[in-house]
Amino acid sequence: MFRENGLVVANEKIAPGHWCLTVKAPRVSRKARPGQFAQIECCPDGAFLLPRPFSFLSVEKDRFSVLYQVVGKGTRLLAAKKKGELLKVLGPLGNGFSPAKKKGDLFLLIGGGVGIPPLAHLARNLLDKRICKKEDLRVLLGARSKDLVLCEKEFKHLGVSVETATDDGSKGKKGFVTDLFSSRLCSVDPFRVQTFACGPTPMLRAVSILAMKFGVRCEISLETPMACGFGACMGCAVKVREGEACGCESGGQKKFKYALACKEGPVFKAEKILWE
Numbered sequence: 043m044f045r046e047n048g049l050v051v052a053n054e055k056i057a058p059g060h061w062c063l064t065v066k067a068p069r070v071s072r073k074a075r076p077g078q079f080a081q082i083e084c085c086p087d088g089a090f091l092l093p094r095p096f097s098f099l100s101v102e103k104d105r106f107s108v109l110y111q112v113v114g115k116g117t118r119l120l121a122a123k124k125k126g127e128l129l130k131v132l133g134p135l136g137n138g139f140s141p142a143k144k145k146g147d148l149f150l151l152i153g154g155g156v157g158i159p160p161l162a163h164l165a166r167n168l169l170d171k172r173i174c175k176k177e178d179l180r181v182l183l184g185a186r187s188k189d190l191v192l193c194e195k196e197f198k199h200l201g202v203s204v205e206t207a208t209d210d211g212s213k214g215k216k217g218f219v220t221d222l223f224s225s226r227l228c229s230v231d232p233f234r235v236q237t238f239a240c241g242p243t244p245m246l247r248a249v250s251i252l253a254m255k256f257g258v259r260c261e262i263s264l265e266t267p268m269a270c271g272f273g274a275c276m277g278c279a280v281k282v283r284e285g286e287a288c289g290c291e292s293g294g295q296k297k298f299k300y301a302l303a304c305k306e307g308p309v310f311k312a313e314k315i316l317w318e
Contacts, residue, residue, distance in 0.1 A: 046068075
């Protein structure tokens with residue numbers, strides 16, 4: 043990981059309450075992989091606010107972009123940043139997605155809300171590295187309403203298939219993105235499917251359950267609050283299964299341990315997570 047002063051290249055509102063920030067930070071950008079994240083100091087001197095974690099939306103040679111929602115003081119300060127200002131950046135952090143290059147596999151990317159951006163980074167990476175073809179890549183997006191369907195333009199620019207679901211039915215199917223996932227699994231060979239998901243915890247839980255039910259290879263990126271980003275504060279611990287067997291039990295109790303989402307994640311195999 044690297045710590046550097048990033049130069050704000052752009053910071054634009056792209057949807058209600060959502061902004062896209064582009065930062066010139068060569069060392070962080072050169073090493074960033076899909077699913078990893080960067081810690082960005084939103085406060086000018088870092089005196090009273092901890093850095094905030096943001097997954098990469100896109101990465102170029104010397105810069106990266108993140109898409110964020112303004113929800114509190116830190117992100118309000120970030121939204122006020124202007125082109126030419128400096129931001130302290132730490133990254134890339136965590137473990138990202140690990141797709142397998144297997145001929146004939148269908149790659150399903152499932153995203154909800156601000157969990158969608160890292161999947162846009164993943165989609166470009168899958169195509170650029172020729173891990174899969176456009177026709178073997180499907181993107182399923184979920185949001186509360188059509189105004190909050192994020193990154194659709196980025197996916198369509200790549201020429202991949204995109205399906206949407208909204209809570210209010212204002213775009214695509216009315217319902218949850220997991221409904222699209224369930225329908226898709228009923229029409230394909232689950233042993234030739236690789237799934238990658240990021241979004242709200244209830245969505246990830248539902249995706250994980252469906253993936254395990256159908257025997258689908260699935261990786262999820264957890265949206266867990268992170269303070270330090272590199273395992274020092276121990277504030278992002280999640281329960282994971284201990285050992286390879288799912289549902290392994292001893293004396294009536296499931297074997298588990300705690301894993302740090304910032305260090306051992308944020309991407310985990312779906313079957314490893316013990317949902318409360």
